[in-house]
Amino acid sequence: MTKETQLAEVKKLFDLGAHLGHKKNRLHPKARKNVYAMMNGTSVIDLTITAEQLSAAKKFLEDSAKEGKIVLVVGTKKTASSVIRTYAEKNNIAYITAKWLPGLLTNFKTIMKNVKKLTDYKEAIKQDQFKDMVKHEKTQLDKAMNKLERLYGGMVTITKRPDILMVIDVKKEKNAVKEAHAFNIPIVGLADTNADPTEVNYPVVANDDDSSVVEYIVQELLSAYSSSFKLPEIKKPEVKKEEITMEVEVKEEPKKEEKKEEVKKEVKKPKKVAKKAVKKTK
Helix, strand or coil: CCHHHHHHHHHHHHHHCCCEEEEHHHCCHHHHHHEEEEECCEEEECHHHHHHHHHHHHHHHHHHHHCCCCEEEECCCHHHHHHHHHHHHHCCCEEECCCCCCCCCCCHHHHHHHHHHHHHHHHHHHCCCCCCCCHHHHHHHHHHHHHHHHHHHHHCCCCCCCCEEEEECCCCCHHHHHHHHHCCCCEEEEECCCCCHHHCCEEEECCCCCHHHHHHHHHHHHHHHHCCCCCCCCCCCCCCHHHHHHHHHHHHHHHHHHHHHHHHHHHHHHHHHHHHHHHHHC
16 A cells, blocks of 8 residues: 555545544553544544555455455444445345344354245245235234344355455454354454454454444445455366276276186087097997
């Protein structure tokens, strides 16, 4: 990142209010290095560090997207949920905005059964399979559908455990961070001064309570990912012609020899019997 680019990024973040951190009594000890100064008991975030962190996170997401790696975006706080949902749905990116289900990564196969149930319901509705249902049955079905949609609606585009976790508000989504650590899944996270930035691999320390700041950072990160995403190529194993011919020769030659020996034995046996029969007549 050049100095001009960094200054432009710092100005943009400052205008949005990304420099406003938490009060001194809520400051996390490991976030002190990201604080520029304390003003009226409130921490002021060093946006030059934030700009560098944002650039590093975008580079990581770009490189991962080129390799076809899957990202799951997690943000359940009000300032983040609507922004994440809008942008993720537009770019077919998996997301969770309602609630992080305990054991989501640990029991991923079980969770995906509920996702499949949701997709099956949607398909059945398209085909008008529930038209003959009684009114109270339709009401129950609608309730079940709404619950599944709220919890699993953002995961219909995912088929395997994610390769990367993107978290908005590291402190609030501590359960998601903990599970990601258990599976060695790298984390890109937006963290305020009340959280430990060392908990994630690519932290971006900024004000996560302002919706405009969250919106800007989410769009910057996800646009870097979506613009570079490529499906991984499936390479077919190459089979050498020499190996095939050798296998055929080895298999065929013994069969021919065995057949010749069997024929010879069959021809010789009747001759011996004939000679013995002649001697007896004499």
